[in-house]
Structure formats: structure tokens, C-alpha cells
Amino acid sequence: MVKAAVLGASGGIGQPLSLLFAVSGLVDELSLYDVVNTPGVGADLSHINGKAKVTAYLPPNDGLQKTLEGCDIVVIPAGIPRKPGMSRDDLFKINAGIVRDLVTGVAKYCPKAFLLIISNPVNSTVPIAAEVLKQHNVFDPTRLFGVTSLDVVRASTFVAAVVGGSPTEYTVPVIGGHSGETIVPLLSQVSPKVDIPEDQLDALVNRIQFGGDEVVKAKDGLGSATLSMAYAGFKFAKSLIEAAGGKSGIVEPTYVYLSGVPGGEEVKEAVGGLDFFAVPVELGPNGAVKATNPLPQVTDYEKSLLKKCYEGLEGNIKKGVEFITAQGSKL
Ligand SMILES: NC(=O)c1ccc[n+]([C@@H]2O[C@H](COP(=O)([O-])OP(=O)(O)OC[C@H]3O[C@@H](n4cnc5c(N)ncnc54)[C@H](O)[C@@H]3O)[C@@H](O)[C@H]2O)c1
Numbered sequence: 331m332v333k334a335a336v337l338g339a340s341g342g343i344g345q346p347l348s349l350l351f352a353v354s355g356l357v358d359e360l361s362l363y364d365v366v367n368t369p370g371v372g373a374d375l376s377h378i379n380g381k382a383k384v385t386a387y388l389p390p391n392d393g394l395q396k397t398l399e400g401c402d403i404v405v406i407p408a409g410i411p412r413k414p415g416m417s418r419d420d421l422f423k424i425n426a427g428i429v430r431d432l433v434t435g436v437a438k439y440c441p442k443a444f445l446l447i448i449s450n451p452v453n454s455t456v457p458i459a460a461e462v463l464k465q466h467n468v469f470d471p472t473r474l475f476g477v478t479s480l481d482v483v484r485a486s487t488f489v490a491a492v493v494g495g496s497p498t499e500y501t502v503p504v505i506g507g508h509s510g511e512t513i514v515p516l517l518s519q520v521s522p523k524v525d526i527p528e529d530q531l532d533a534l535v536n537r538i539q540f541g542g543d544e545v546v547k548a549k550d551g552l553g554s555a556t557l558s559m560a561y562a563g564f565k566f567a568k569s570l571i572e573a574a575g576g577k578s579g580i581v582e583p584t585y586v587y588l589s590g591v592p593g594g595e596e597v598k599e600a601v602g603g604l605d606f607f608a609v610p611v612e613l614g615p616n617g618a619v620k621a622t623n624p625l626p627q628v629t630d631y632e633k634s635l636l637k638k639c640y641e642g643l644e645g646n647i648k649k650g651v652e653f654i655t656a657q658g659s660k661l
């Protein structure tokens with residue numbers, strides 16, 4: 331019996347993500363939560379003749395508690411998206427409080443669930459989630475994941491656009507964080523190996539780092555990536571559910587609290603002591619099993635990208651942590 335919840339289920343990401351869960355055959359119950367429209371989204375999805383029983387809640391009458399009780403996996407895409415001209419950090423003001431309150435619910439009602447954070451700025455919202463869980467004495471770093479899989483999905487698509495072939499052929503390690511220069515694609519470690527022409531390297535890296543901006547610009551004020559994000563978020567959730575069910579050898583890049591994940595201390599040392607960082611992580615029955623360390627093999631070019639990444643991430647992480655610690659008392 332697997333119960334999944336989507337918090338922010340009525341939104342641009344939440345709806346297609348919920349659809350993918352509903353038709354996946356991977357979950358027995360799919361629980362939808364949002365501050366608006368979940369009765370409609372829930373009624374609609376409940377007509378699909380899949381195995382998932384769909385339940386839907388709004389905040390009144392203990393809706394969050396009912397959504398979360400018994401959950402094995404919780405995905406949070408709640409919060410506002412960017413408009414042209416905004417950075418992901420500009421979303422902090424509103425989304426930090428939304429993530430804090432929803433994760434407080436997770437800490438109270440399903441502290442052992444896998445928790446996947448999509449809401450931006452991921453570089454800061456994941457540290458917020460960790461601090462909330464710590465305050466409730468239920469923080470298990472092997473179960474908290476910042477979802478960076480859209481960067482990985484984009485990277486393989488954009489690499490194929492340069493070197494040819496099918497995007498699904500390429501596995502590109504994308505490490506660091508999830509915004510602009512904190513996103514670091516390791517093009518020297520693509521599998522199978524690719525040769526990026528020297529004169530196209532900067533443009534390719536830039537496209538991977540700023541791929542989100544392409545969508546924000548094209549949507550012209552109506553939001554950011556939703557469909558590709560739902561795909562990428564579901565892909566990660568599926569890997570996690572399958573690994574929990576016993577499938578071995580699954581590795582997905584994800585933004586984790588390094589100290590609590592096996593292998594993470596070695597990465598932490600290599601990235602100048604940052605507490606959170608995205609690296610390829612092997613998944614198992616209890617979540618993160620091993621963080622792999624791709625840093626010893628990086629090229630000088632990638633080292634220069636990483637320098638900027640570390641600078642940006644340090645401030646983003648601090649901002650998230652301090653948002654909770656400054657509030658002092660228990661949430
Ligand atoms: N991690 C990534 O790679 C990635 C990719 C794309 C978008 N995002 C982020 O995901 C978030 C959502 O994007 P979207 O396009 O779906 O936005 P959206 O505005 O379409 O949907 C957000 C939903 O969250 C709901 N919501 C707001 N406050 C809530 C609360 N307190 N509890 C529950 N639900 C609440 C809203 O009602 C809305 O339905 C944004 O912050 C966006 O930046 C992250």
C-alpha cells in the first residue's frame with residue numbers, strides 16, 4: 331500500500347504531476363491538497379480507471395492532516411512561479427512561508443515520508459524544510475530531496491541538440507543547486523562520452539543553467555515550466571518508489587543535506603563545506619543510500635563554473651536556514 335500526496339495539486343505543476351501519479355499504477359492512494367480547487371481536480375482525476383484511489387482536501391476541517399496521514403511520499407510544488415524579469419530568489423518572500431507551513435504538517439502527520447521539494451527557490455526551500463524537520467526532531471536526511479531533475483532532463487535534451495542522437499541516450503550529471511550559475515552540468519562526464527565543439531561549450535552550459543528563463547520568457551507572464559517539471563518530478567518520484575520497493579542500482583541527481591547521506595561528507599569536503607548540494611545519489615529502500623562524488627574528475631573549465639556555484643549556494647542556504655532559526659521557538 332503506497333500513499334502519495336501532492337501539495338499544491340491544483341497548480342500548473344500540481345495537476346499534470348497528479349495525473350502522472352494517477353495513471354502510473356505505482357500508488358494505491360493519491361491525496362491532493364491545495365488552498366483552492368482540489369475538489370474539482372480530485373473529482374476529475376477520480377474518474378480515471380486506474381488503481382489509485384484519489385482523495386482531495388482544502389485547508390478547512392483538518393485538510394492538511396487528512397492529506398498527509400499515512401503518506402509514504404509527499405511532493406511539494408506549492409507556491410508562486412516566476413514572471414519575466416524575476417529571479418528564483420525573488421520568490422523566497424512568499425514561498426518560504428508556504429514551504430515552512432506545509433513541511434510543519436509533514437513533520438506532524440507523516441514524519442517518515444519521503445519529502446520532495448519542487449517549490450522555488452529550491453536552493454533555500456530545502457534548507458527551510460530541513461530546519462523545520464530538525465525543530466520537530468524528525469529530520470532524516472536520507473528522506474529529504476530537492477528536486478533538480480528538470481535540469482538533468484533539460485541537459486540531455488540540449489546536449490542531443492548539439493551533438494545529435496536521441497536525448498534519452500545521454501545521462502548528464504548536473505550538480506550544485508537549482509538556479510542560474512549554481513546549476514553546474516558536468517559535460518566532461520556525460521555518458522556515453524560526447525565531444526562538445528569548443529566554440530559551443532559556453533552556449534550549451536548557459537542554456538542548461540538558464541533553461542528555466544526560456545520557458546518563463548515564452549509564457550510571457552503566465553508562469554514557468556509546468557509540464558516538463560511534472561514529467562521530471564514524476565520521474566524522480568517513480569525512481570524513489572521503485573527503489574523503496576526493492577529495485578537496485580537506481581541513481582538520480584538530487585539536492586540533499588550532505589552530512590546525513592552516506593558518502594555525503596566526502597562531497598561536503600570537496601565543495602568547501604556547503605551543507606546542501608545536488609549530486610547523483612543512489613536510491614534504496616530507505617531513500618538516499620549513497621551520494622556519489624563526481625568532483626575529483628572535473629575539468630579546469632568546470633572548476634571555474636563550480637567556484638561561482640559555491641558562492642551563490644552559500645548565501646541561498648544561509649538565507650533558508652536563518653528564515654527558520656530566526657523564528658526561534660518551535661513551529
Ligand atoms: N524545482 C524545479 O525545477 C521547478 C520547476 C518549475 C517550477 N518550480 C516551482 O514550483 C512552484 C509552483 O509552480 P507552478 O507553475 O505550479 O505554480 P502555480 O501558481 O501554477 O501553482 C501553485 C499552486 O500552489 C498553490 N498554493 C499556494 N499556497 C499554497 C499553500 N499554502 N498550500 C497548498 N497549496 C498552495 C496555489 O493555489 C497553486 O495551485 C513555483 O515556486 C515554481 O517556481 C520548480
Ligand SMILES: O=C(O)C[C@H](O)C(=O)O
Pocket residue numbers: 411412418450480541542543545546554555
Ligand atoms: O525557471 C523557473 O523559475 C522554474 C524552474 O525552476 C525551472 O527551472 O524551469
